[in-house]
Amino acid sequence: RKEVEQDPGPFNVPEGATVAFNCTYSNSASQSFFWYRQDCRKEPKLLMSVYSSGNEDGRFTAQLNRASQYISLLIRDSKLSDSATYLCGMDTGRRALTFGSGTRLQVQP
Amino acid sequence: DGGITQSPKYLFRKEGQNVTLSCEQNLNHDAMYWYRQDPGQGLRLIYYSQIVNDFQKGDIAEGYSVSREKKESFPLTVTSAQKNPTAFYLCASSSETSGGQETQYFGPGTRLLVL
Numbered sequence: 433r434k435e436v437e438q439d440p441g442p443f444n445v446p447e448g449a450t451v452a453f454n455c456t457y458s459n460s461a462s463q464s465f466f467w468y469r470q471d472c473r474k475e476p477k478l479l480m481s482v483y484s485s486g487n488e489d490g491r492f493t494a495q496l497n498r499a500s501q502y503i504s505l506l507i508r509d510s511k512l513s514d515s516a517t518y519l520c521g522m523d524t525g526r527r528a529l530t531f532g533s534g535t536r537l538q539v540q541p
Numbered sequence: 542d543g544g545i546t547q548s549p550k551y552l553f554r555k556e557g558q559n560v561t562l563s564c565e566q567n568l569n570h571d572a573m574y575w576y577r578q579d580p581g582q583g584l585r586l587i588y589y590s591q592i593v594n595d596f597q598k599g600d601i602a603e604g605y606s607v608s609r610e611k612k613e614s615f616p617l618t619v620t621s622a623q624k625n626p627t628a629f630y631l632c633a634s635s636s637e638t639s640g641g642q643e644t645q646y647f648g649p650g651t652r653l654l655v656l
Contacts, residue, residue, distance in 0.1 A: 474650075475631055476584070476631070476647050477647070519584070521584075521645070527635075528574050528586050528589040531584040532583055
């Protein structure tokens with residue numbers, strides 16, 4: 433079993449829709465969690481950190497569920513510009529992050 | 542502007558050749574990392590360095606080597622022992638936030654192709 437797993441998608445949603453992705457992890461000692469956005473042929477860019485209490489940044493909400501060992505990303509009112517691959521990353525006992533394979537989102541007009 | 546730079550953007554390697562990818566950061570970050578990304582896949586850790594003159598192997602270190610002689614520089618050499626080097630190589634750096642989280646930022650990447 434991979435340490436960090438994501439549904440690869442693609443998630444095809446219409447503009448204005450709400451979409452949610454999950455990312456499951458196997459290392460219960462993980463303490464730091466992140467969501468990154470990666471556009472085609474570009475580097476990942478930090479979207480948001482994920483805190484135990486959950487956090488929100490505009491249309492984006494991230495949640496952490498330690499009991500079930502997953503993090504989630506909710507995008508409300510999807511825009512065409514949200515089309516990208518979303519990577520989850522977390523520490524797994526070393527200072528470097530371990531990443532999932534990414535979930536591809538395609539927002540359609 | 543503070544940031545991470547990688548060069549070259551594209552690199553072509555001949556069979557049996559060693560090539561070196563450059564990564565420089567002016568963010569004053571202690572830790573630096575190298576990841577490899579294959580098409581449609583996530584990032585896999587090659588090497589990382591938490592401090593100058595020290596580095597650790599990641600999950601796929603075979604066929605690669607690094608050095609960390611300066612805080613701002615972490616070059617990666619892809620040796621001839623790496624049999625399938627074609628990939629997108631991403632360098633990252635991080636610092637610990639006041640909340641204790643290690644937030645990583647990425648450079649623009651280098652695409653390596655084998656001729």
